[in-house]
Amino acid sequence: MLADTQSMMTPFPKLPHISILTIALFLVIAFGLLLVLTKSAAAEAPLGPVTLPPIAITPVDAEKGRELFVSKACVACHSVNGVGGKAAPILDAAAGNQDVDILDFFARMWKGADAMVILQRRELGYSIDLTASEIGDLAAFASSLEHQQGFSMEDVPIYLRDWFVDDPKDWGEELPRFNQ
Ligand code: HEC
Numbered sequence: 001m002l003a004d005t006q007s008m009m010t011p012f013p014k015l016p017h018i019s020i021l022t023i024a025l026f027l028v029i030a031f032g033l034l035l036v037l038t039k040s041a042a043a044e045a046p047l048g049p050v051t052l053p054p055i056a057i058t059p060v061d062a063e064k065g066r067e068l069f070v071s072k073a074c075v076a077c078h079s080v081n082g083v084g085g086k087a088a089p090i091l092d093a094a095a096g097n098q099d100v101d102i103l104d105f106f107a108r109m110w111k112g113a114d115a116m117v118i119l120q121r122r123e124l125g126y127s128i129d130l131t132a133s134e135i136g137d138l139a140a141f142a143s144s145l146e147h148q149q150g151f152s153m154e155d156v157p158i159y160l161r162d163w164f165v166d167d168p169k170d171w172g173e174e175l176p177r178f179n180q
Contacts, residue, residue, distance in 0.1 A: 058136040060100060065141025066148075070156055072128050074138070076163040077119065081151045087168040088112075088119075093145045105139035123165055 069075055069091075077088035089112075109116070117127045130138070141147055153161070 058102070058133050060102065060133075060136040060140040062100075062137065062140035062144040062147040064134075065137035065139070065144075066151060066155070068134055068138055069141055069151075070160065072130065072134070072138075073120075073124055073160065073163065074128070075156055075160065076123060077165050080142075080148050083151060083153050083156065085163075085165040087165040087171075088116075091142045093143050093148050098143060098145070100140045100143045102136045102139045105142060106135055109135070119165075119171060122171070123163065 069078075069080065074091070075084040077085040078091045079086060080091050080093075120127045
């Protein structure tokens with residue numbers, strides 16, 4: 001009986017039954033592993049020289065900046081040549097750098113943005129909107145002695161002269177710095 005059974009057996013060990021599903025699963029896992037490995041290898045590869053896309057430089061126009069200084073009502077709080085409100089820092093070119101540094105101008109505005117937005121809403125009834133090129137123009141005007149030279153009260157329409165804020169003492173408790 002035993003001999004019979006043995007003679008029926010194949011001489012080779014029987015391979016486990018591998019279904020197509022198991023093979024597919026194996027392939028998916030292997031492919032996934034390969035992907036992970038190649039990705040981490042790529043992440044570790046040293047970077048070659050990195051080239052940035054060209055940096056956009058907005059053309060600036062100091063004459064337009066001079067008009068914007070009035071039409072955007074910056075003049076209500078800031079002065080140039082002694083013309084304008086006295087409550088905010090003066091924007092005389094002589095007081096600052098002579099180079100037109102738009103980013104620096106914007107960084108200074110950004111630093112004062114918190115206070116400016118609150119005060120503009122209070123004094124003007126809205127917060128001033130500016131495009132990139134308008135900021136560039138205003139920065140150019142703020143840096144140009146030449147364009148500031150002739151700036152006088154004549155440049156400011158009469159109705160705007162009433163908006164000048166000279167005394168920051170009523171700028172409220174949320175701005176104690178300006179209320180001393
Ligand atoms: C309602 C008043 C008001 C108006 C209008 C206003 N500002 Fe200001 N601005 C301020 C005050 C106040 C500060 C100082 C804020 C601070 O120090 O926190 C300031 C700060 C700045 C600064 C930084 C100055 C420095 O050297 O620290 C710049 C630049 C500036 N404003 C530009 C402008 C321009 C450009 C406009 C018009 C588009 C404008 N501001 C309109 C009140 C105003």
